Amino acid sequence: MSSTVEIKVPDIGDFDEVDVIEILVAVGDTIAAEQSLITVESDKASMEIPASQGGVVKTLKVKVGDKVAEGAVILEVEADEAAAAPAEPAPAAKAEAAPAAPAAAPEETTAPAAAAAPAPAPAPAAGASGRTSPTAAYAEAEVPLRNLPHASPSVRKFARELGVNLAQVTGSGAKNRITADDVRAYVKQALATGGASPVGSTLPGGEGFSVLGWPKVDFAKFGEIEARPLSRIKKISGANLHRNWVMIPHVTNNDVADITDLEALRQQLNAENKKAGIKVTMLAFLVKAVVAALKKFPDFNASLDGDNLVLKHYYHIGFAADTPNGLVVPVIRDADKKGVLEIATETSELAALARDGKLSPAQMQGGCFSISSLGGIGGTDFTPIINAPEVAILGVSRSSMQPVWDGKAFQPRLMLPLSLSYDHRVIDGAAAARFNAYLGGLLADFRRIIL
Structure with a gap:
């Protein structure tokens, strides 16, 4: 004699709801008591929910992506005396037990089995409960139930947020x-690769990366709006920035430089060259200091070309210029051969051309390293995006007076925040920290430039 029994989520501790991240059984499977049915995940851990009752799975009530709480129905089983027995049979016994029940009354069970054939589709179960799952497509992924991707709960959650099917990701960790x-x-x-499968994927089907579509919103129904087309510069720079952010593994090292004495020198030079119309900015000093740092750390003055690192023996420094139409990056060529006053004049001229939209393509090409300065605006630090094919970029924020301990007392010093973003494929963290520290030392005592 058989009966339909609901198997529910047992006590799951202090959690109100948990996410269903794996379904370990399918409709038609014969399960035993204490067999794992689903895997759920909280913010802290994942756990498998076992069956309280053996039998044949008739309907699944949940799918991957659903949230369940204690008492929620997981599935329904058709239980009989053999399946209801608390003792779990040996694997060989279970294999023989599956056909044993229908063998007793073949004519009565054949028709229901045929009628139930289309039932495994998870959509009807979801519709019956009124739930929708953001990862419904992955519930039907052709992944062996006992050969699931090996990943921690936090990684699984991270993958789900990005819409990544872990079955298509190759693990680099232990085992x-x-x-x-x-x-x-x-x-x-x-x-x-435009959504194609990553190179080297050994999974069948060639299914590529999938993310949720960009939200389509009728903003006008919420209030008054104005549609303004992006400028040509923003369209071009936006596409490049997107590519660079996606393709380059960015890491940012933040440090500060004591520029108290350098600022005094800058003001002195401006006073001396006022009649000549030359205005020295901190950017001119930064360019010279960066060149010296690139000479000491040549890997920062390089570009990746396939499996080769191209080391450059010239020093063309780009700087981000803010214009009414967006950011552009003029390049100061051969900055190692120019003095601070010459660099100050050239940056001023290039910035003026940028604002007027008169920069030529040649004036924005060939850069080895870029500087993005927000010093005239504000901020404490930020993460500048690397300007490919360069491997690093320096971000500079607004300097501020801070108390600095000199060993005996606190002294007011003008401190400049430095944010160095670097390509982790080429540069490791220790090298970046040394580069930033060396650069800070040059700015603190500019006489080191001549050494």
């Missing part, structure tokens, strides 16, 4: 464990 970096690498590779 092929998938890490967060593996997920990031998969996303970047997928975007770089």
Whole structure:
């Protein structure tokens, strides 16, 4: 004799709701008591929910992406005396037990089995409960139930937020464990190839990276709006920035430089050259200091070309110029051969051309390293996006007076925030920290430039 029994979520502790991240059984499976049915995940851990009752799975009430609470129905089983027994049969016994029940009354069970054939589709179960799942497509992924991707709960959650199917990600951790970096690498590779499968994928089907579509919103229904087309510069720079952010593994090192004495020198030079019409900005000193740092750390003056690192023996420094139509990056060529006054004059001229929209393509090409300065606006630090094919960029924020301990007392010093973004494929964290520290030392005592 058989009956239909609902299997529900048991006590899950202090959590009101948990996410369903894996379905371990399918409609038609014969399950035993204490067999794992689904895997759920909270913010802290994942756990498998076991069956309280054995039998044949008739309907699934949940799917991947659903949220469940204690008492929620997971599935319904058709239980009989053998399946209801608390003792779990051996694997061989379970294999023989599955056909044993219908064998007793073949004529009665054949028709219901045929009628139930289309039932495994998860959509009807979702519709019956009124739930929708943002990852419904992954509930039907052709992944062996006992060969699921090896990843921690936090990585699984991270992948779901990005819309990544972990079955398509190759793990680089111990025993092929998938890490967060593996997920990031998969996303970047997928975007770089226009959504195609990443190079080297061994999974069948060739399914590529999938994200939620860009939201379509009728903003006018909420209030008055104005549609303004992007400028040509923003369209071009936006596409480049997007590519650079996606393709380059950015890391940013933040430091500060004591520019108290350098600011005094800058003001002195401006006073001396006022009649000549030359205005020295902090950017001119930064360019010279960056050139000296690039000479000491040549990997920062390089570009990736496939498997080769191209080291450059020239020093063309770009700087971000703010214009009414967007940011452009003029380039000071051969900055190592120019003095501070000459660099100050050239940056002023290039910035004026940029504002007037008269920069030529040649004046924006060939850069080795870029500087983005927000000193005239504000901020404490930020993450500038690397200007490919360069491997690093320096961000500079507004300087401020701060108390600095000199070993005996606190002294007021003018401190300049430095934010160095670097390509982690080429530069490691220790090298970036040394570069920033060396640059800060040059700015603190500009006499070191001549050494």
